[in-house]
Amino acid sequence: MNNHSPNPSLEGLVENIREWAKELGFSQVGITNIDLNEHEQYLKKWLKQGYHGNMQYMNRAFPNRTKPKDLIPETCRIISVRMDYSTSEANSVEALSNPKKVFISRYALGRDYHKTVRKRLSVLAKLISERVKRGNYRAFVDSAPILERAIAEKAGLGWIAKNSMLINEQAGSWFFLGEIYTDLPLPEDRPKLNKHCGTCTACLEKCPTNAFVKPFVLDARKCISYLTIENKGPIEKSLRPLIGNRIFGCDDCQLVCPWNKFAPPTREDDFKPRHNLDDLNLVEAFLWDEETFLRKTSGSAIRRIGYVLWLRNLAVGLGNAPTCEEIVNALRFRLNFPSELVREHVEWALTQH
Ligand code: SF4
Ligand code: SF4
Structure with missing residues (x-):
């Protein structure tokens, strides 16, 4: 430089x-x-x-x-x-591979x-x-x-x-x-700009929703980060099964990137996981009342989406989880939740079991 x-x-x-x-x-x-x-x-x-x-x-x-x-x-x-x-x-990588756990994007833990x-x-x-x-x-x-x-x-x-x-x-x-x-x-x-992606396409292939139109061009409407955080309305039904247990954001296109082998650990205690958010069961999180949600996400970026979208996203995750009595009972418990948005996602999730 x-x-x-x-x-x-x-x-x-x-x-x-x-x-x-x-x-x-x-x-x-x-x-x-x-x-x-x-x-x-x-x-x-x-x-x-x-x-x-x-x-x-x-x-x-x-x-x-x-x-x-x-x-x-x-x-x-x-x-x-x-x-x-x-x-x-x-523990977020382990959470991603366990469909009964909540996956939260690393930046928000x-x-x-x-x-x-x-x-x-x-x-x-x-x-x-x-x-x-x-x-x-x-x-x-x-x-x-x-x-x-x-x-x-x-x-x-x-x-x-x-x-x-x-x-x-x-x-x-x-x-x-x-x-x-x-x-x-x-x-x-005035650095010389070198883009070092070369012939690699790992991120494009790994994306669960096929959100890349082509290299360097992302259709945010299909991106799980957009769908679970920015999007305030219903999540398109065809995309729900592809979301898996990603409840807040998605890291797949970063997790697979070979350059992240070089990422140094943070020196900031602030960015270390809080309230066990990296090791949380879907059912447990879905049964939190609003007060618990606010307490567990206090000071976290997750709080920005609010309780209703949190439940919407969890309903999708539970719809994608393997069928068991505990999950079906938790979904039924929320069938009369005041928000129509949540109810519709809960109804969809129950049809998956
Ligand atoms: S964050 Fe996830 S859904 Fe969005 S582009 Fe990357 S891999 Fe695809
Ligand atoms: S995985 Fe990383 S290096 Fe490979 S194309 Fe994607 S961004 Fe570039």
Whole structure:
């Protein structure tokens, strides 16, 4: 990676930023300009095809997403950071192979990353502003219309891979991204972009719902992460049997990726599994009352979907589980649940037994 800048004081500041970021637990920092034109064209086509499903906010926020100045007018650079979240203690891979267990995507087993990463990014932004005694900064963690993977790729944090995730040669794809928009003309990182997927197609073949239209193009409407988290309505019946026991998100296209062999374990206790969420029975979770759901998911990203969608997803998982009295009884117990959405998924699940 080469830095190009005639301004030594800004170069010094970049060195400080890298040191501070490391101390704050970030694994890597990159700095890039705000030209996202190439990615704008890709996003335009993707939205036109309707692959975003019901995520209408993506359409609405389109200009802000691709033109950082539309979001924060003074912005001229973006500082992109990543923080590893993989934890060797998680039992989620075992859970995936046991159809009576709940599978939760690895990123959601611990504390809600939005809080942890945003807090650290705000400290980084504050350190920068104290050092230069001027400047405008805004820190983002999946919290505004931002093309975070495109920014991270431009900043040298990895490449956008065939599975649409950002992959780093040393760290795979188990990491969170965050950004600071700044008006300081910091020297940019100008990495040579190499996409290292080569002839591999493991992720495309592994996807349970065949959600990839082609390499690099994901139809979110078929993706289990979208279906179980973003989608607030009924899950299409033809897709339900393919979801298996994936109750919150899906990691298949990352689990199979050979680059994830290199993923280092997280240094953050916050991202380690909480409340045994990596070792939970479907029936037990389905019988939680709302108060238990709120307690067990306190501080977790899972809470964002709410109790009703949690039960909807669990009903699908129970419909896919092997038939036994315990499962049928649990489903019958929820037949009169007040939400029509839950009732319909419970009725479907019972038809599977
Ligand atoms: S997250 Fe799962 S469903 Fe979505 S694209 Fe990856 S493998 Fe397919
Ligand atoms: S599984 Fe293979 S094709 Fe898919 S993202 Fe990883 S390296 Fe690329």
